[in-house]
Amino acid sequence: MARKKRAASAPEVDLLADVAVRASRDAQGVPADLLEGYLDDLDEVSVTGRQPGPDRLRVRREAGARAAVQGVSLRGVVDLHLSATWLAWSSLSGVRRASGADGVRTAGEAVFKAADAAVMAVAEGYESAQRWSVRQEESFRREFVDDLLDGRNLGQLAERAERFGLRLAGSNVVAAVRTASPVVDGGEVARAVETSLDLRLGSRDVLVTTKDGLLVCVAPEAMATVPDEFTRQVAAVLGADDPWLVGLGRAQSGPGGVVRSFEQARYALDIAERLRLPGRLHRAADLLVYQVLLRDSAALADLVSVVLEPLRGARGGAEPLLDTLSAFFTSGQNATACARGLHLGVRTVTYRLQRVKELTGYSVDDPAQALSLQVAVLGARLLGWPGPA
Structure with a gap:
């Protein structure tokens, strides 16, 4: 009672x-x-x-x-x-x-x-x-981030962005990090990078968040140092041994510009992984040639088949010879540098290049044939050729 x-x-x-x-x-x-x-x-x-x-x-x-x-x-x-x-x-x-x-x-x-x-x-x-209140704010932030990076509700994004310090009327660039393990929202990696970047920059104009397991940074184009600083802070948190990569989209304007730059950043990550490109930071602007190649994937597949298919008959399969070709072109067609990068002897590299010539009829010593080989090797990486053994 x-x-x-x-x-x-x-x-x-x-x-x-x-x-x-x-x-x-x-x-x-x-x-x-x-x-x-x-x-x-x-x-x-x-x-x-x-x-x-x-x-x-x-x-x-x-x-x-x-x-x-x-x-x-x-x-x-x-x-x-x-x-x-x-x-x-x-x-x-x-x-x-x-x-x-x-x-x-x-x-x-x-x-x-x-x-x-x-x-x-x-x-x-x-x-x-x-x-x-914190949970509600996190929910609002998550909903905003999803709309921003998925390109939904564009008409309302600019107004909502001000709450999180973003100005979508200007041009923004997006950097995305892919690691061995997905980065989770509010997790240790995301919090550490966001905190350290905030301390370094002291600006509300930069948004650090996550999307589809990626760590994402959205920054105004005018803050040109942010991508490099973001990469440095990621390196400080993840270390040199973790297999992480950063993809950087091109500057895009307007509310829909962020999602376009984000897609470009993800594309840069995909290309860097497929081609096993050296370095950590990969800019979409530097990878446009691969986009051109993929626009006619049927023709690219024909080139790969015509030029490289005979490599399947090599002892050990096509992959060792393909790796050697890829490293040879990446090193500027320098056999010594190629051997050093592959941890092989120079004689092994020259032997493999000779086997490529014997099997395919294409020689790295002939400029025209070398170009066909290089483009075919790029196409093989982009298309996942030769596939599982």
């Missing part, structure tokens, strides 16, 4: 109302209405000794939640309640009516125990509201 509250007399009400105003001043202006019911509770406890029940503590938790929503600090709302407690002490009915030191001590123990429970309830309500 719910406990009936004792009705305070008019003089007591005036005293307690005055205490609320003074407590608000003492707590640097924290609204007095956050004390709603608190002083009455203390007054009743001082007389009866009975501690506030669940209903009264729920009111205190609600007061803590309101304080969080109103932007009052936790310290401020706790200060308000503690100030109200000591300011109200001499005005509480049970204290004024107490006879002797034992009566005052009994009332004091009950009042301050109730105050302790009330402050704990206020803190619980405040922290619960804060957690809810």
